[in-house]
Amino acid sequence: MTDPRRRIPRTDALLAEPRLAKAADELGRDRVKTAIVAAQDRARAGEIVPDDVAEHALAAVDSRRPHPTSLSPVVNATGVVVHTNLGRAPLSEEALDAVRTAGGYTDVEFDLAGGNRARRGTGALAALAEAVPDAGGVHVVNNNAAALLLCALTLAPGKEVVVSRGELVEIGDGFRIPDLLTSAGARLREVGTTNRTGVADYAAAIGPDTGCVLKVHPSNFRVTGFTAEASIAELTGLGVPVVVDIGSGLLRPHALLPEEPDATTALRAGAALVTASGDKLLGGPQAGLLLGETGLVERLRRHPAARALRVDKLTLAALEATLRGEKPPVAAALDADVGALWARAERLAAQLTAYGVAAAAVDSVAAVGGGGAPGVELPSAAVSVPERYAEPLRTGSPAVVGRLDRGRCLLDLRTVPEEADAELVEAVLRCTS
Ligand SMILES: *Cc1c(COP(=O)(O)O)cnc(C)c1O
Numbered sequence: 001m002t003d004p005r006r007r008i009p010r011t012d013a014l015l016a017e018p019r020l021a022k023a024a025d026e027l028g029r030d031r032v033k034t035a036i037v038a039a040q041d042r043a044r045a046g047e048i049v050p051d052d053v054a055e056h057a058l059a060a061v062d063s064r065r066p067h068p069t070s071l072s073p074v075v076n077a078t079g080v081v082v083h084t085n086l087g088r089a090p091l092s093e094e095a096l097d098a099v100r101t102a103g104g105y106t107d108v109e110f111d112l113a114g115g116n117r118a119r120r121g122t123g124a125l126a127a128l129a130e131a132v133p134d135a136g137g138v139h140v141v142n143n144n145a146a147a148l149l150l151c152a153l154t155l156a157p158g159k160e161v162v163v164s165r166g167e168l169v170e171i172g173d174g175f176r177i178p179d180l181l182t183s184a185g186a187r188l189r190e191v192g193t194t195n196r197t198g199v200a201d202y203a204a205a206i207g208p209d210t211g212c213v214l215k216v217h218p219s220n221f222r223v224t225g226f227t228a229e230a231s232i233a234e235l236t237g238l239g240v241p242v243v244v245d246i247g248s249g250l251l252r253p254h255a256l257l258p259e260e261p262d263a264t265t266a267l268r269a270g271a272a273l274v275t276a277s278g279d280k281l282l283g284g285p286q287a288g289l290l291l292g293e294t295g296l297v298e299r300l301r302r303h304p305a306a307r308a309l310r311v312d313k314l315t316l317a318a319l320e321a322t323l324r325g326e327k328p329p330v331a332a333a334l335d336a337d338v339g340a341l342w343a344r345a346e347r348l349a350a351q352l353t354a355y356g357v358a359a360a361a362v363d364s365v366a367a368v369g370g371g372g373a374p375g376v377e378l379p380s381a382a383v384s385v386p387e388r389y390a391e392p393l394r395t396g397s398p399a400v401v402g403r404l405d406r407g408r409c410l411l412d413l414r415t416v417p418e419e420a421d422a423e424l425v426e427a428v429l430r431c432t433s
Contacts, residue, residue: 007050008043011036017054023061035060047355047429075400075420075427079380079412081333082248082370084172086401088279088286089370094325095284095318102317121316127323128289131251134267135274137297139290140319141309144245145171145180147275147288151243152184154303155296156211160189162240164197164230166223167216171371177216177245186211195223199230203238212241212272217261219247220371236270241296244271248372249282249289256334257281257373263291272296278319280370283328285318287311333415334368338379341413344421345381348413351425352383357432360384364403366414382410385428392431400427 014020014036015029024032039056042048048056076086091099102108111118121140128138141147152161161181168190170176178188189210191201202213213235235242250262260281263274273296278287288309290300300306311319322328327335345361352359364382367373382403390409393400402409416424 005044005050008040009050009053011040014054014057019058020054020061023058027061032057032061073398075398075424076415077382077400077402077411077413077424079364079366079378079382079403079410079414080369081330081366081378081415082280082368082372083415084370089283090329091285091318092283092322092325092328095321095328098317098321099314102313106313106317108313108316121311121313124316124320124323127320128291131323132263132267132291134264135291135297136294137292137301139297139301139306140278140311140316141288141290141306142311143279143286144247144249144275144277144288145175146309147290148177148180148243148245149184150290150300150303150306150309151212151214151273151275152181152186153305154300155241155243156181156184156186158185159187159211160205160209161186161211161214162189162191162202162205163214163216164192164201165190166192166194166197166227166229167214167218169216169218169220171220181214195226196228197230198228199234199238202230202235206238206240210240212243213238214243214245215271216245217247220374222375232266232269232271236272241272241293242270243273243275245275247276248280248370249276249278249284251282254281254334256378257368257376259375260373263289267291273300277370278315278322280372281330281334281368282322283330284322285315287315287319329417332417333366334378336380336414338381341381344413344418345383348383348411348421348425352385352428355429355432357428358386359428362408362410364410364412364414366412378414380412380414382412383424383428384408384410389428389431393427396427396430398423398427400424 020032035057039053043050043053074086076083082088109118109120125138141150168178181188189205191205244266246261246266248260250260252264253262266274273292276289278284278289349359349361362382362384364380366378366380368376387407387409390402402411
């Protein structure tokens with residue numbers, strides 16, 4: 001009498017369930033029936049409770065629906081917080097909602113009260129200006145590369161950009177900042193050496209041909225040992241605009257990342273312009289942030305090329321929501337408490353072990369990624385499963401990307417939101433069948 005299997009809903013009843021009935025209309029009765037039978041089998045085997053049969057059948061049917069995009073959703077269990085190959089920063093729920101709103105007709109360039117044209121994207125620009133009160137002016141372009149391009153086009157056409165030999169950086173995928181500057185018609189004036197550059201090196205290079213001084217944060221490598229660099233404050237005394245590419249987009253200092261530069265500190269030190277990415281440590285959409293002296297930002301904004309680099313309404317919406325909303329996933333992953341990660345890893349490993357999977361909670365080391373904070377190791381916790389699971393996990397739906405380590409596949413929880421824990425367990429269990 002008490003056998004829970006007696007409570008498994010019958011196939012007819014499930015086919016009449018409104019959502020499954022709708023799916024049967026859209027995708028065909030046979031496909032839905034197959035999913036129902038599979039879910040009933042799992043309930044009979046005690047893998048899921050009878051009350052969940054309909055949900056499981058529905059999930060299985062949904063995962064077989066053709067996606068409107070060829071991009072697949074991925075659970076990032078690599079432990080790399082800003083993973084460039086996995087789309088860098090995942091957007092917050094608020095930013096996703098904002099994108100949905102802005103996707104329709106929206107007042108991005110219209111004053112609803114007056115019924116006439118308005119300046120584009122004022123909400124996002126105001127949010128950025130409020131987040132960095134030290135910036136006199138702010139502007140947003142397509143990405144940080146576009147921000148640098150616009151600086152070079154505006155400040156140094158046919159002129160020199162003075163830059164340290166230690167800061168001629170390649171970001172990744174062959175993108176080199178010196179090449180970007182020369183493609184804009186600026187000439188590079190390299191000063192100093194790879195490991196040591198002082199303010200005197202810059203001073204000796206400055207003359208009538210100078211367009212600006214550029215300081216680039218070497219975000220993806222570190223030079224240690226016998227090194228020296230000129231500070232922003234020293235460079236501002238040279239009488240030319242100092243542009244600072246901080247890379248990762250921190251607006252204020254971050255306690256866990258003491259060596260990452262931030263916009264507020266750079267502006268207080270006297271930078272004329274700061275450029276940064278929106279989808280690295282800021283945790284927002286792909287965008288290039290430009291912050292600095294009011295007059296200079298206005299010149300950038302009015303340059304003819306600015307139109308070619310401008311962002312769309314979806315980016316403006318997501319950026320504003322990121323700046324005004326709760327902590328985005330990137331910040332949550334950076335701040336996650338390692339004790340809480342361990343508790344989750346132990347819970348998930350116990351669940352998997354109960355189903356016969358050779359799983360264990362293990363110590364792990366996560367990274368900031370995205371070409372940021374190369375020396376920083378974030379203590380983390382992972383669920384380790386056999387290496388042979390890595391491929392089926394990657395090709396499952398949703399895809400789960402872990403990290404291979406000495407014959408194991410580690411699923412690092414620092415980059416997995418807690419809400420995805422159940423999904424992670426399901427994905428691993430699917431690999432066992
Ligand atoms: C990432 C990075 C860039 C490029 O930024 P995108 O937003 O990807 O164009 C430029 N400079 C530095 C220092 C960076 O770290």
